[in-house]
Amino acid sequence: MYLFILPGFVYFVVFRYLPLLGNIIAFQDYSPFLGFHSPWVGFANFHRLFTDPDVGIALRNTLEISALQLAFFFPAPIILALLLNSMVSEPAKRLMQSVLYLPHFISWVIIIALWQQIFGGAGFINQFLRNGGRHTINIMNNPGFFKPLVVLQVIWKETGWGTIIILAALTRIDATLYEAAAMDGANGWRRLWHVTLPGIRGVIVLLLILRLATILNTGFEQIFLQRNAVGARAAEVLDTFTYFRGIQGGDWGFSAAVGLLKGGVAAILVFAANRVAKAFGGEGAF
């Protein structure tokens, strides 16, 4: 039996645990030629976190995008799931779900190509404006539009997929509660308020807490792909910062420090979030 486990065990040790040790370079002035024998510099890389202005920009962009996502993307699947749930025609509902889940399976490169074809300089909207003799507008490479745009893209791509977990929670609500509420004279809105929302409160709280725990994650590919069009000042987030400073720029020790701090904060937030979820009377994620 151990022979079946062994390859997977080796995989997890080598590719998931060994890199953790690699984080020691955050305390080194790492150079690829010396490898892990590079000189130790203590916390010098971490001191630079506070003096390098680019770190501040990346952190601010990360938090701003996360906050916008929390305000606009987080409620979207809940509202959409309630809408789908109120559809009486089963076949129409299934058709709608097929359409809404699709973009989840399409890569960010393609999604952004699609958006560019609609909103970009030579895209559909500008074609439309040009035909009407009006001024064209390039939404895709305007730094001021970048953050709302990124959030809109996430809403477009992932809202449908996000409804799955809400819809699952909705099916677990006892149907007799609705009937009883209707008998007592509650109309559709009151049933939504007094039966449906309390029924999915647990899932919503859990999702909210998990989202808060991953507040430093904004997704690498989506941002990376559109960063050049608007510049680093508007678009750099912690993950892209680490990539460009470390792998492109060769500032290994410093970018590892940024990554390590981000990972450390994320780990603390996950555990704290789980505690809070349990305190709310939920089951917690683990």
Add this chain to the structure above:
Amino acid sequence: MARRTPAYPPWMEKPSTLARVGKMALLAVLAFLMLFPFVYVIAVSFSSYMDVLGGGLILVPKHPTLEAYRAIFKGGIVAHALWVSIGLTLGGTVVNMVMTVSMAYGLSRPAVPGSHAVLALVLVTLLFSAGIIPDYLLVRNLGLIDTYGSLILPGAINAFNLVILRQFFMSLPSELVESARLDGASDLWVLLRIILPLSKPVLAVIALFYGVAHWNDFFRATLYLNDAHKWPIQLVLRQYVLQGGALANAVALDPNQPPPPAQTIQMAVVVIATAPILIVYPFLQRYFTRGVLSGAIKG
């Protein structure tokens, strides 16, 4: 006259016409917003010079042509990248499945000492990752930069899929396994002849998810492949569609004819890169709506 049974339960008041029409209009707008970009891109990919130069909005090309697709499939970087992606998707998924099935099987059997510790080791990885820099250094120290191993090995097992599969294996009736073992069957025989045939649906959905992830993989390829000749379709798509790279080498253009418009070729690349996902999508959907995932989301 036969009475139609209403689609809503008897205690519910009859939905007002206004509410029904309003909801239908809202859903129609949503469906339009989701589907329009796809329709538009497909239309542009089939349009000819006359359509593009005409300057009008292309929703149905007046002079449809396959020129762009012909130019792509005749050879060049895009065609090569498509082969790379097909190979990576097939090869990568085979590695994923062998590794995941094997480990899930080993961890699913009762009373294997230490298996709980190994499972805990796996579950912890769901909560954290080491970070981009250490992952990159590991791949480089293993000598995998610019090899396809760098795209397959670091993601050989998805811990989520492993847990789902292990749970499914454990839910199978244990009498089957025990009676086979009494007849002297080996562990491998039990896996191949009893467990796997009973697990076809869950194996199919996990393989599809792995396959889609390989086809869509952009992050690892960006990190680990410097050599542009080795690029899969997603990176090539970025260079020629998002960054507007010159298409002369990307596709095989006929020197005796005016080339198709760049926009048309770009959109044809997008359509081709999306097609495999659209083809497997109905199969994927059949499974995830049937709750293979809803049970797994909260494992």
